[in-house]
Amino acid sequence: MTSAHDDSNPLSNYPVPGVPTPLPGEEERTARMKAAGIPEEYHHLTGPHGTTPLGAKMGLRYLEMSPEKMVATMPVGGNEQNVGLFHGGAHMVLAETLGSIAAILHARVNLGIDNAVVGTELGATHHRSATEGLVTATCTPINLGRQLTSHEIVMTDDAGRRLSTARMTNMILPKRG
DSSP: OOOOOOTTOGGGGSOOTTOOOOOOOHHHHHHHHHHHTOOGGGGGGSOTTSSOHHHHHTTOEEEEEOSSOEEEEEESTTSBOTTSSBOHHHHHHHHHHHHHHHHHHIIIIISOOOOOEEEEEEEEEEOOOOOSSEEEEEEEEEEEOSSEEEEEEEEEOTTOOEEEEEEEEEEEOOOOO
16 A cells, blocks of 8 residues: 545645555556657656656656657646745756656667666756746756766746756666676
8 A cells, every 4th residue: 555545634645655656557657658748669768667756746748758858847836835936846856857868768779778877966056936837848968978978957937938957967887797
């Protein structure tokens, strides 16, 4: 059991702390990926959950996905801090998700290897706030190597104004033998 739903407790819809998110069956995994906008040609590359459980909870939707460019949106509503602004942590979830998936696609598609990819650095500068609408993130490579990737992730509001700029570095791990 991953949640203990209780209508009198609004926090009961959240998973039980410390219990991993259960893996979906293949039909549910495919439905989640389609709903999130992940192109079918990448379904086999997205891992056992298909979509990140955190990204799904936060409403992340992919508009474009390739090793050269990732674009996704996340709603401000439901992802605000307590004074109504899009949460800085939501910026980071959006940036890290896109940067990580872009690095995985580089390894799998461009390099033709299925090595594990791990984030080693993530930083962001926040330029302005958003209180409504969608935040759109565009992730483009700074450098795509055989061992390290670096990506810039720019987040904008509905008017196209830059909200934040993030940079992420990922390491493509060597195969363990």
